[in-house]
Amino acid sequence: MPSWPAAMQRNRMQDRPPARIVRPQQLVPSAWANGRGRTRVISRRPDVAAGETAGGFIWRLSLAELEADADFSTLPGIDRVFVLATTGPVIINVESMASILKLGQAARFPGEASVTVTLPAGSPQLGLNLMTRQDSCTGELSVEFRDGEVHLDPDEGVISTMVLAGRARLIDGRTLKELDTLVMGDEAQRLTTHGALLATATVLGC
Numbered sequence: 255m256p257s258w259p260a261a262m263q264r265n266r267m268q269d270r271p272p273a274r275i276v277r278p279q280q281l282v283p284s285a286w287a288n289g290r291g292r293t294r295v296i297s298r299r300p301d302v303a304a305g306e307t308a309g310g311f312i313w314r315l316s317l318a319e320l321e322a323d324a325d326f327s328t329l330p331g332i333d334r335v336f337v338l339a340t341t342g343p344v345i346i347n348v349e350s351m352a353s354i355l356k357l358g359q360a361a362r363f364p365g366e367a368s369v370t371v372t373l374p375a376g377s378p379q380l381g382l383n384l385m386t387r388q389d390s391c392t393g394e395l396s397v398e399f400r401d402g403e404v405h406l407d408p409d410e411g412v413i414s415t416m417v418l419a420g421r422a423r424l425i426d427g428r429t430l431k432e433l434d435t436l437v438m439g440d441e442a443q444r445l446t447t448h449g450a451l452l453a454t455a456t457v458l459g460c
Contacts, residue, residue, distance in 0.1 A: 271439040273436060274436075274437050275424075275436055276296050277433075281294030281317060282294065282295075283319065286318075286326075287327035288325060290326075290327070291318060291321065292318075292321075294316060294318075295315075295316045296315045296316055296435050297314075297437045298315065299313050299314075299457075312387055312390050313393055314384075315382070315384050315385075315413065315414055315435075316385075317339065317382060317383070318382075319380060320373060320378060320381060321378045323370070323371065325368075328367075330366040331388050331389065332386065333362075333385070333386050333393065334363055334365055334385050335383070335384045335393060336355075336363075337383075337395045337418075337453050338359055338379065338382075339379075339453070341357050341379075342354075342356040344371055345372040345373075346371050347370045348361060348363045348367050348368075349363075350368075357418060357451070358397040382416055382453050384457075386460075387460075390460045391458060392458050393455065393456065394455070396454050396456070397418070398452060399449075399450070399451050399452075400447040400450050400452055401448065402446070408440055408441070412455070413457050414436060414437045414455045415435070415436050415445070416433065416435040416436075416452065416454075417430045417432055417435075417451070418432065419432060420448055420451055422448070422452070
C-alpha cells in the first residue's frame with residue numbers, strides 16, 4: 255500500500271488539468287459586445303461575480319475576426335493586448351493615435367479607450383486578443399521567433415502560446431501549425447520549434 259504522502263501526491267497529479275492544443279477550426283464564433291465583429295474564445299478564466307462591464311472573466315484569450323473597418327467594443331475595467339495573427343497590414347487607431355500593424359506586432363490599450371481598426375488592403379485579418387481585469391491581474395503577449403527548444407512554465411504565469419508562423423512539436427509528438435494554440439495546464443511543457451513565430455500569453459497576479 256502506498257504511503258499517505260505518496261497517495262496524496264498521486265491524487266494531486268490526477269487533479270491537474272492537462273495541456274491541450276486548440277485548433278482554429280474548433281473555435282465557435284461569437285459576436286463582439288458592440289456587434290461590429292466576431293471573436294472566437296480560445297481560453298478564459300471565468301469570474302462569476304463579475305458584472306457585464308467587467309466581462310465576466312478574470313482573463314480571456316481569443317481570436318478576433320477582422321472582416322471590415324470597425325470600432326472595437328468599449329470594455330471599462332479591462333486591459334487589452336492585441337497582436338496581429340495574419341500578414342496584415344492593419345491600422346489600429348487608439349484615441350486618435352494610429353499604428354500600422356503587421357504579423358506579430360502588438361498594440362496595448364485600456365478597454366475604455368476609443369479604438370478603431372482599418373484594413374487598408376481590404377483583406378480579412380485575424381488578431382490574437384488577451385484581455386485581463388485591471389483589478390485582478392496583468393497580462394502580456396510576447397512575440398518572438400524561435401528555432402529549437404522552448405520551455406513553457408505555468409508557474410511563471412504562462413497560460414498559452416500560439417504559432418503565428420512555422421511549426422512546433424510537443425515531446426509527446428503532437429504538432430502545432432499556424433494559428434494552433436497550446437493552452438497550458440498545471441505542468442510545464444517543452445516545445446521543439448522549427449522556424450516558429452510564437453505569441454506567448456502570460457497572466458500574473460491572480
